[in-house]
Amino acid sequence: MSDSTPEAPPSLYSAREPIFPRRVNGKFRNLKWVIMIVTLGIYYVTPWIRWDRGPSLPDQAVLIDLGGRRFFFFMIEIWPHEFYFIAGLLVMAGLGLFLFTSALGRVWCGYACPQTVWTDLFILVERWVEGDRNARIRLHRQGWDLEKARKRAVKWVAWFLIGLATGGAWVFYFTDAPTLMRDLVTGQAHPVAYTTMLILTMTTFVFGGFAREQICIYACPWPRIQAAMLDEDSLVVGYREWRGEPRGKAHKGPMAEDAPAQGDCIDCMACVNVCPMGIDIRNGQQLECITCALCIDACDDVMAKIGKPRGLIDYMALTDEVRERAGQPPKPVWQHVFRARTILYTALWSLVGIGLVVALFLRSDFDISVAPVRNPTFVTLKDGSIRNTYDLRIRNKHGEDREFRVAVTGTDGLLVTLERSETDVVTVPADELLIQRVYLTAPNGTPAAIAERSEIRMWVEDVAGQERAYKDTLFNGKGE
Amino acid sequence: MAQKPMKKPAKAETSTTGHSWDGIEELNNPLPRWWLYTFYACIVWAVIYSVFYPAWPGIKAATPGLLGFSTRALVVEEIAAVDAKLAPINNKLASVELAAIADDAELQGYAISAGAAVFRANCSQCHGSGAAGAKGYPNLLDNDWLWGGDIEAIHYTVTHGIRNANSDEARVSQMPAFGRDELLERPQIEAVVNYVMSLSGAAQDATRVEEGAVVFAENCASCHGEAAEGNRDLGAPALADAIWLYGGDYATLMDTVINARGGVMPAQSETYRSAQGLSEYEIRAVATYVHSLGGGE
Numbered sequence: 001m002s003d004s005t006p007e008a009p010p011s012l013y014s015a016r017e018p019i020f021p022r023r024v025n026g027k028f029r030n031l032k033w034v035i036m037i038v039t040l041g042i043y044y045v046t047p048w049i050r051w052d053r054g055p056s057l058p059d060q061a062v063l064i065d066l067g068g069r070r071f072f073f074f075m076i077e078i079w080p081h082e083f084y085f086i087a088g089l090l091v092m093a094g095l096g097l098f099l100f101t102s103a104l105g106r107v108w109c110g111y112a113c114p115q116t117v118w119t120d121l122f123i124l125v126e127r128w129v130e131g132d133r134n135a136r137i138r139l140h141r142q143g144w145d146l147e148k149a150r151k152r153a154v155k156w157v158a159w160f161l162i163g164l165a166t167g168g169a170w171v172f173y174f175t176d177a178p179t180l181m182r183d184l185v186t187g188q189a190h191p192v193a194y195t196t197m198l199i200l201t202m203t204t205f206v207f208g209g210f211a212r213e214q215i216c217i218y219a220c221p222w223p224r225i226q227a228a229m230l231d232e233d234s235l236v237v238g239y240r241e242w243r244g245e246p247r248g249k250a251h252k253g254p255m256a257e258d259a260p261a262q263g264d265c266i267d268c269m270a271c272v273n274v275c276p277m278g279i280d281i282r283n284g285q286q287l288e289c290i291t292c293a294l295c296i297d298a299c300d301d302v303m304a305k306i307g308k309p310r311g312l313i314d315y316m317a318l319t320d321e322v323r324e325r326a327g328q329p330p331k332p333v334w335q336h337v338f339r340a341r342t343i344l345y346t347a348l349w350s351l352v353g354i355g356l357v358v359a360l361f362l363r364s365d366f367d368i369s370v371a372p373v374r375n376p377t378f379v380t381l382k383d384g385s386i387r388n389t390y391d392l393r394i395r396n397k398h399g400e401d402r403e404f405r406v407a408v409t410g411t412d413g414l415l416v417t418l419e420r421s422e423t424d425v426v427t428v429p430a431d432e433l434l435i436q437r438v439y440l441t442a443p444n445g446t447p448a449a450i451a452e453r454s455e456i457r458m459w460v461e462d463v464a465g466q467e468r469a470y471k472d473t474l475f476n477g478k479g480e
Numbered sequence: 481m482a483q484k485p486m487k488k489p490a491k492a493e494t495s496t497t498g499h500s501w502d503g504i505e506e507l508n509n510p511l512p513r514w515w516l517y518t519f520y521a522c523i524v525w526a527v528i529y530s531v532f533y534p535a536w537p538g539i540k541a542a543t544p545g546l547l548g549f550s551t552r553a554l555v556v557e558e559i560a561a562v563d564a565k566l567a568p569i570n571n572k573l574a575s576v577e578l579a580a581i582a583d584d585a586e587l588q589g590y591a592i593s594a595g596a597a598v599f600r601a602n603c604s605q606c607h608g609s610g611a612a613g614a615k616g617y618p619n620l621l622d623n624d625w626l627w628g629g630d631i632e633a634i635h636y637t638v639t640h641g642i643r644n645a646n647s648d649e650a651r652v653s654q655m656p657a658f659g660r661d662e663l664l665e666r667p668q669i670e671a672v673v674n675y676v677m678s679l680s681g682a683a684q685d686a687t688r689v690e691e692g693a694v695v696f697a698e699n700c701a702s703c704h705g706e707a708a709e710g711n712r713d714l715g716a717p718a719l720a721d722a723i724w725l726y727g728g729d730y731a732t733l734m735d736t737v738i739n740a741r742g743g744v745m746p747a748q749s750e751t752y753r754s755a756q757g758l759s760e761y762e763i764r765a766v767a768t769y770v771h772s773l774g775g776g777e
Contacts (some may be wrong), residue, residue, distance in 0.1 A: 001532035375610030379621040379774065384680075387622075389774065419772070439774060444722070 016214060018140060018277035020272075021123055022133035026297025035111050036120055044165060045313075046170035051075075054399030056430045064174050072433075076360065077397060077431075088356040092349055099345035101229035103337045105236045109223065109290035115207060115215050116290060118166070119276065122159055122208040129155040133273055153459050159163055159209045160201065167200030213277045218225075232318040233336045237291045239282040239313050240264075242325050247282075266267035269294035271313055281313055291315075365397045366404070366428075370462045372470040377476040386477050392436045394460060396428040403427050403463040406438060410456035411475065413446040425463060440475060452479030499611045574761035578631050581768055588768060595769025598762045603746060603770075611773055616726055616743055622775050626715045627651050629777040633712075635767040636681040638758070641747035642715065650747055653714040658699065659738025668695045673733045676700075679708050684730045 051061035051074055058065065063072040070188070071078040073320075078085050094380045100107050110117060130136050130151050139148055171193045172180060183189035209216055216223060230236070244265030265282070274295060277288040281295050299313040320330035373389040381387055396402050404423050408414045416424050419437035428434040438458070442448035448456075454475040461468045499506040508768045511519075517765070530536060533545040544550070569590055581588055598623060600609060613619035627637050639649040643654075658664040666671070670685075675692025677683045697706070703716040710735030717725060726732055726741055748766075750757030760767070770776070 371609070375608075376612035376619075376621070379612070380722055381622050381775075382624045382718070382721040382723055387774065389621075392662065419774075 017278060019213065019276065020133045020136045020140070020273075021276045021294070022268075022273040022298075024274040024294050024298045024301070026294075026300055027295035028297050032111060032122070032292070032294075036117050039117055040110060041408065042336065044169045047169060047177040052428065053077075057399050058176060060176055062340040063174060063176075063227065066174060071208065074086045079395065079397065082363070085360070086358060088352055090360075092352050092356070095345055095352065097226075098229055099342060099349055101226045102231065102234055102345060103339075105230060105234045106223070106226060106289070106291040107235075109216065110292040113290075116292065118162075118208040119212050121162060122212075123276065124253070125158045126155055129158065154277060156205075156209070159205050163201035163204035163208070164197065166204045170200050171196050205383035213288065216277070216290055223287060223290075231341070233339055235291075235315045235317055235333075235336060236285060237281060237289060237293060237296060237313065238285070238316045238318075238321070239283065240311070240316075240324065241284075244282070244312050264303070264312050266301055266302070266306065270298040270302050274298045275306070281413060338429070364467055364469055366460075366469065367395050367397075368458075368469050368471055369393045369465060370458050370473045372473055372476075378478070380478070381441070384449075386439050386444075386449040387439055387441045388475050390438045390440065390458070390473065392438045392460070393433055394426070394428050394436065395433045398429050398430060401427055402430075405461045405463050406436075407459045407461065408440060408456055409448075409459065410472075411442075411448045411454045413443055414448060414475065415441040415443070416458065417441065442475065444479060448475050449477050451477045453477070488565070506651055570761040573764050574759070578635055578764065578767075581631070581764065588772075591765045591768035592772050595765035595767070595772075598758065598766040599769055602758065604764065606745075607676060611770065616741075618725060618743075619701065619723070620770050621773050622720065622723060623777075624711065624721060625775070625777070626710075626717055626725075628712045629771075629775055631767055631771050631776070634770050634776075635763060637745070638763050638767055638770075639747065639749040640752075641743040643742055644746050646752040647747035647749070651715055652741055653703070653716065655703070655716075655740040657738065657740040660740075664695065664699065664737075668692075669734065669737050672696050672700065673730060673737060676708065676719050676733060677728070677730065680728065682728065 046062050047060065049061035050059050051072075052059055053072070057077075058072060060072065061074050063070075065072065097108060106190070126136065130139055139151065142148060164353045168181075168184070175193075180189060180193060184193065211219075244263040246263055247261045247264060247265035247267040248260075257381065271282065272295075274297070275281070275356040276292060277290060278289045279286050281289065292314065295313050296311075296315070303310050303312055316330065317336045319336075324330055369392075371391045371393070373391060377388070379387045379389075392406065394404055403425050404427075406416055406418060407424065408416055417439040418426055419439065420425060426434065426436050440456070448454045455472065455479065456475045457470050457472050459468060459470045495508045497506045497508045510516075530543070531545065532547045533549050534542045535545060536543040571585060571589065573591055573594075575588070576584070581591055597610065599607075603611075607613050607620055608617075611620040612628075618624075623629070625633070627633055627642070637651060640650045642651045644650045656663055659666070659669055664673055668691075671688045671692035672695040673692070674683050674685050674688045675690075675696050678686070678689045678692075683689055696704075696708070700708075703714050704719055705711055708719040710716050717723075724732075725743075726736055745754060748758045749763060750759055
């Protein structure tokens with residue numbers, strides 16, 4: 001109501017301008033197709049890969065078993081207490097993003113980000129159903145009729161199916177995929193599975209179909225953060241304004257003598273029409289630009305047609321602009337990529353990676369922890385000997401049952417007794433944590449019985465193999 | 481930089497409520513309509529809610545509401561559901577041979593877990609949460625038992641208790657108060673205490689040990705045994721070992737012989753204590769738990 005009055009403040013809301021990216025061919029577009037097929041392929045197919053781990057373990061190659069508290073990745077099995085592997089991978093992912101951004105600019109945004117990849121796929125579907133840019137603009141402007149309704153319906157159903165497959169693939173990572181697939185189809189799956197699928201289906205549908213570049217511009221923090229990662233040597237998509245300007249219409253035949261000087265840009269708008277972010281790259285670096293390089297392909301195509309060299313719009317670093325304006329050749333790409341900053345990131349990244357691999361190979365496939373029972377700290381037996389009780393946890397991270405022998409060193413004369421066992425050997429079932437109560441008894445008069453406290457070391461040895469592990473703990477005596 | 485005000489009054493003439501204090505007038509700005517309607521909707525909701533759910537407080541209880549909703553009833557239902565779920569294994573526990581519990585790993589595991597809960601609620605007040613006991617309350621972790629440490633003996637002790645008025649079959653025995661009732665002279669008591677302490681190598685006055693041995697043989701051996709090995713039929717503790725229920729020092733032993741000892745444990749079975757008592761499966765569970773603590777025989 002107040003909008004009609006002249007004093008009304010300008011609205012802070014700006015409606016989305018619909019973008020109709022035109023089809024484009026070229027080397028970057030082909031590269032993007034390949035990356036899309038590979039990344040989406042990995043995402044959709046991975047849960048279906050089988051991996052034999054023996055009878056008692058799941059045979060899914062990649063499985064996040066939240067219920068069983070295990071993460072399976074091919075031959076690697078991560079238990080919750082080894083979560084530092086995941087933390088390490090996240091650190092590597094972060095450093096990797098720093099590295100790629102400082103060297104190659106927003107290459108993640110342009111090629112690998114799920115938002116970009118799914119949007120690309122959705123635009124492909126859109127083009128198959130509704131035609132290329134001009135047809136889509138016409139369809140957008142015309143009123144609703146049967147034809148428009150049919151095209152929209154087909155497009156939305158296709159998007160929805162892609163979203164469904166996306167959400168479906170996600171839940172398959174968390175439980176046995178074939179079983180879940182059968183349960184999903186027969187309606188017997190857990191409501192959590194359906195809810196998760198519905199949420200992911202709808203987010204994919206909305207983000208890829210309607211929100212698109214709005215996500216990158218308004219929702220995603222990464223474009224803002226990476227401003228700190230880019231420097232003047234990072235590769236970005238730029239326009240050789242000194243070569244292209246002043247722009248003007250293309251002429252057939254030789255130019256008139258008195259015609260004003262003209263650059264290579266013929267203002268054909270090809271770079272603008274193919275841009276999925278709806279910007280004009282000739283205006284320079286912009287927050288919206290995800291460096292998807294489609295404008296490079298479009299411009300190269302045009303340059304080839306009018307017989308000019310490629311690269312009016314091209315990957316370039318800001319340092320090159322200065323050199324090129326001065327008539328010097330640009331630095332070779334490797335000089336942009338190999339800099340102190342990128343080498344440092346690579347070193348850090350490799351360091352974490354090597355550390356993780358070493359830790360992975362050095363880790364024992366069983367481990368133990370010892371918790372002394374402190375209520376009470378010790379028990380006096382009839383003959384005056386002193387008994388301490390411990391809860392020994394043995395994690396058998398193997399696919400088969402194993403026997404472990406328990407022993408103690410550190411002070412003489414301690415007798416080891418296992419609860420409900422005649423021997424000092426305990427069998428731990430495959431891939432399980434067993435809590436074994438251990439009694440240590442110091443006979444009357446031995447140093448451990450007399451001393452207030454003795455340091456001891458509890459050993460657990462794999463009976464079949466040669467692996468051993470120990471934990472240091474304390475033995476409480478009478479302290480007289 | 482001068483900014484335009486974001487909003488001006490929509491109407492220049494705002495009505496007032498007519499109230500005026502020292503020339504300051506109160507503007508009549510009505511509530512925003514969405515707010516007002518939300519408020520009305522809340523009132524309607526509250527009325528409907530109070531009809532269907534417990535709402536209005538009364539003297540004894542709130543109005544129950546048409547739906548009969550009650551969090552207490554829900555808890556009762558949930559407890560009943562758990563009881564029903566556990567009924568088969570509880571019945572099994574209550575009916576099998578006591579000695580057979582140890583042969584069934586699943587049943588034994590259940591009995592130990594359930595017994596631990598029963599122990600904390602019913603036994604820990606005297607025996608301690610870790611079952612380590614206290615002065616006068618036996619430590620259940622060690623291998624010394626007054627009345628026997630196999631599963632049957634523990635089960636009997638828990639069921640009937642010791643020296644209580646609840647159960648006719650409670651374990652009973654009474655140590656004479658040798659000093660207070662003047663059964664022994666003070667020097668004899670001193671001597672026998674020295675003898676008893678010498679059995680675990682802690683005599684205070686070695687010269688009186690022999691004298692004490694005679695007193696012991698005549699007065700104490702009938703219950704505590706010739707070699708002071710104790711007697712479980714009478715709950716008479718062994719006096720030659722390292723474990724003292726009330727303390728093994730001279731002063732405490734003097735007190736023990738002069739005034740006698742006799743701890744009491746209530747019968748735990750519901751047969752004797754009605755609603756406060758434990759049912760058969762609970763007794764078996766707690767007996768299995770105590771038996772598993774490291775000293776079970």
